[in-house]
Amino acid sequence: MPSAALPATRRDDYAALHESFRWDVPETFNLAEACCTRWARDPATAQRIAVHAEHEDGRRASHSFADIQAAANRLSRALRALGVGRGDRVAIILPQRIETVVAHMAVYQLAAIAMPLSMLFGPEALAYRLEHGGARVAIADEGSLDNLLAARGECAALETVIGVGAAAAGADHGWEALLAAGPADFTPEPTRADDGAVLIYTSGTTGQPKGALLPHRALLGNLPGFVCSQNWYPQDDDVFWSPADWAWTGGLWDALMPALYFGKPIVGYQGRFSAEVAFTLLERYQVTNTFLFPTALKQMMKACPRPAERYRLRLRALMSAGEAVGDTVFAWCREAFGVIVNEMFGQTEINYVVGNCAAQYDDGRLGWPARAGSMGRPYPGHRVAVIDDDGRPCAGGEIGEVAVCATDRAGHADPVIFLGYWRNEAATEAKYASHDGLRWFRTGDLARFDDDGYLWYEGRADDVFKSSGYRIGPNEIENCLLKHPAVSNCAVVPSPDPERGAVVKAFVVLSPGVARSPAADAALVAELQQHVRGRLAPYEYPKAIEFIEQLPMTTTGKIQRRVLRQLEAERATTPVSAD
Template structure:
């Protein structure tokens, strides 16, 4: 099926959108009230479907706002009986299931702090986070109960574990029994917008994970980026789906909470991601809006180059973040999916700050044109700069660190900012720099800014390396390799070299159809090297290539180049073919 021509960008509305935007943050604000309570009380919306859930075994269900609110009220009463008080931390170790949504709403209503934890965490990872946060309760299902119980001995403050789903009977309290014993009525705590709501642990380049403490108001700070990147969400029939785990910023703040804030419907899928499943879910639930990691898009592109010939899709907006999308994937989204991908940049501490909004269509919605390879411009409400090591703004075209000002262009506080790192004042202070009377939060990400204010991602500060005096970032090389039909995914890191300090090395995952042999591998290495050498600078081609079955990934879909760098460092100088 031939892709229909997309309307050309008619104008650039960015200057007016950014300069005229003003924050309106109330003194009192609560996530549960904003994302569920107000919809559940309104007769016009109480029966609206808030969440569709589907399990990989085929089980499906749909839940209204009224149902979620009633169950959250029951859980609030149960948690209060168990001793959970305002400010206490409650761990949620569950996937995209309805109990996860209910738990979040209940914890916010109590004025407690939700601590989402990935079901993929092992006992050691869970023990550190539960112990460091002094969580008093953890809620787990069958995907995580064994690891939670194994970690419990190291967590003296963890007084209670609640088992949900098939974990019923594995802990001292069962979800169903707890809720069945309570009435569906609870008077929510009134919280200030600045009060802590969520504690998310984020891994850095050194030391143990740090707990970023997020206030209720941070959702308000997220909304301009969410609305713009989703091409002016919501429309009347909008349905959202993303494989992003609700235990992480990408799933919680970029998908679940903003969708519910606007009273719309989100799909939760409990199972392993696959390209086929992604297309089937989008078709079955008539998904209009999505957030897909570049890794997922690459897999979908390789698996089904022409999806609209096989699936009836209804997409009108697509956001991507976590890695650079690259020109190849950008073009596939535009031509094969029929939507221009809106790249976005943010991090747990200051999320949804830079991106695109390509909503220039026949309805006359404002927006600005996306530039392939750019992560976009600062969203309305956020003041962003690229700075050098001294905090001075870099000239257009120069590499520097992305930094976000604590106030917007009008001098008003930006609500997207985190409160600080849990029990780590030094790390919090080290995140900021002061210059010319302004406070800037450093992201640790490198970028260039062009004359029109578009940012071009150059990688993490610790992903960039030097070879023979040249400063090299992985993104451009990886994008070039991905254009080769044999490459499914790849990661570029420095490999130690006694003469050059380091050489460019590419770890490559091949498409399944490639036939492997020593001779064929050697020929393919030469072909891939020439492929890059012919398109990029001579010093950028990968002098070493290693084929591997899969790349190390975070639970949020980011390539863990740090792991690959450590492997190379342990190996020392490898034998170069």
């Protein structure tokens, strides 16, 4: 495991943190043991609340580590009786509910592999992942059962469907009946830290989704980043909440599992996200630590600019990732919540490798100053570089691809790095570059280092484009547009142009209450163009602006600019009707 606790840092202790940090990953390690069993086994912590569960219809319940362990033991026994063994894949298609937590612990105890899948997936998306991953058992509730059953015919390996709640009647086995059938004791299978634990399918930018196989040790690799981004978590009375889906890395690795690893409660909310729901949950459970996507923060900022006037909050740490927060939202969070946003960068394959730690101490010093708009600095234990197309490190200030070394500065293997893509060795190898005897994982994200070692995001490699010879990234333009009160959200992409190659185009979601008419729209377009022109370089202002109801988003809250790029490319090749 990582050293028991990262040392309390002073403002300029960043270099010392890296120099003193050493990985200490045990040969044997199991997620269920680390995140539940050890707390449930100890009489002093067995009855400690692990999960506060709330449904949007008003139902609420709190569950202790002992409760979760007993249920996980019963489910492990039931799954074993159904033939699930070491290395078998069990699909978990559930929202933020207590059964999701129990299912993960039960699968890990069996040395099987959990396959978390989003509730948003339709039959086709489910069928591909279930078949490709070879899932033997799938667990679903009433929100996902119909889509699962529709996909089942294409999944040759899928032998059993377990229904949770109202889904029990349409499944092979009901959750409650399965758990009631056996005793609440179970002897877990031993696992090595390098054994596969979780198979998560990435959304991908081209081709079919790829399954990233994560080992048990990956959680340990996440911990320095989690501790830092949550301002030296854990502290007394910490309570965590995030709307991030537990089926994705952001919800599973950045919220649920690390909170449980440290024996602290997390809030699970089963329902749709809204700004009002977010503020209500933060107040009701007196949440101290959270992870909120920039999209969520923008909604909250627009809906309630001054939350202190309506809600009693006690946030002490706020992490954000997925998109750049931007200085407008950064400043609002500092003013509205009294906390500085710790932006973080990671991916499913190598999560929590870069970020900030704006820990405020009694003497007023920042433990790790965050800079608005920066991805932050590499977290202790991770060696990060910006590399060129040939794998060579770029000079400071140069834009290149963010890459993570397979070993730390002491030559020890970085535990955060995934095992590889499921059934796709070629794709796994394509993610690596070698230079001077070091092996680097390529992220596909572009950034540059400043003189102080902070990384500044420049977009996905396929998001950056050229217009009239100028290299343009979308983030700076989007952040500028968001400062205008009429803009709720936006995305910038290239629009093909015969003279310039491409022009800057902005798709804009307007704030509620903005008046619409042809004349008003034309006036607002001109106003937004001048808004950007007066703040950025002349070649960066959007020469085309289109107002839309909503932006295409991934299930993890990221803007799908590639969808908009494709739309513009198709429009450019479609003949205009003569009618």
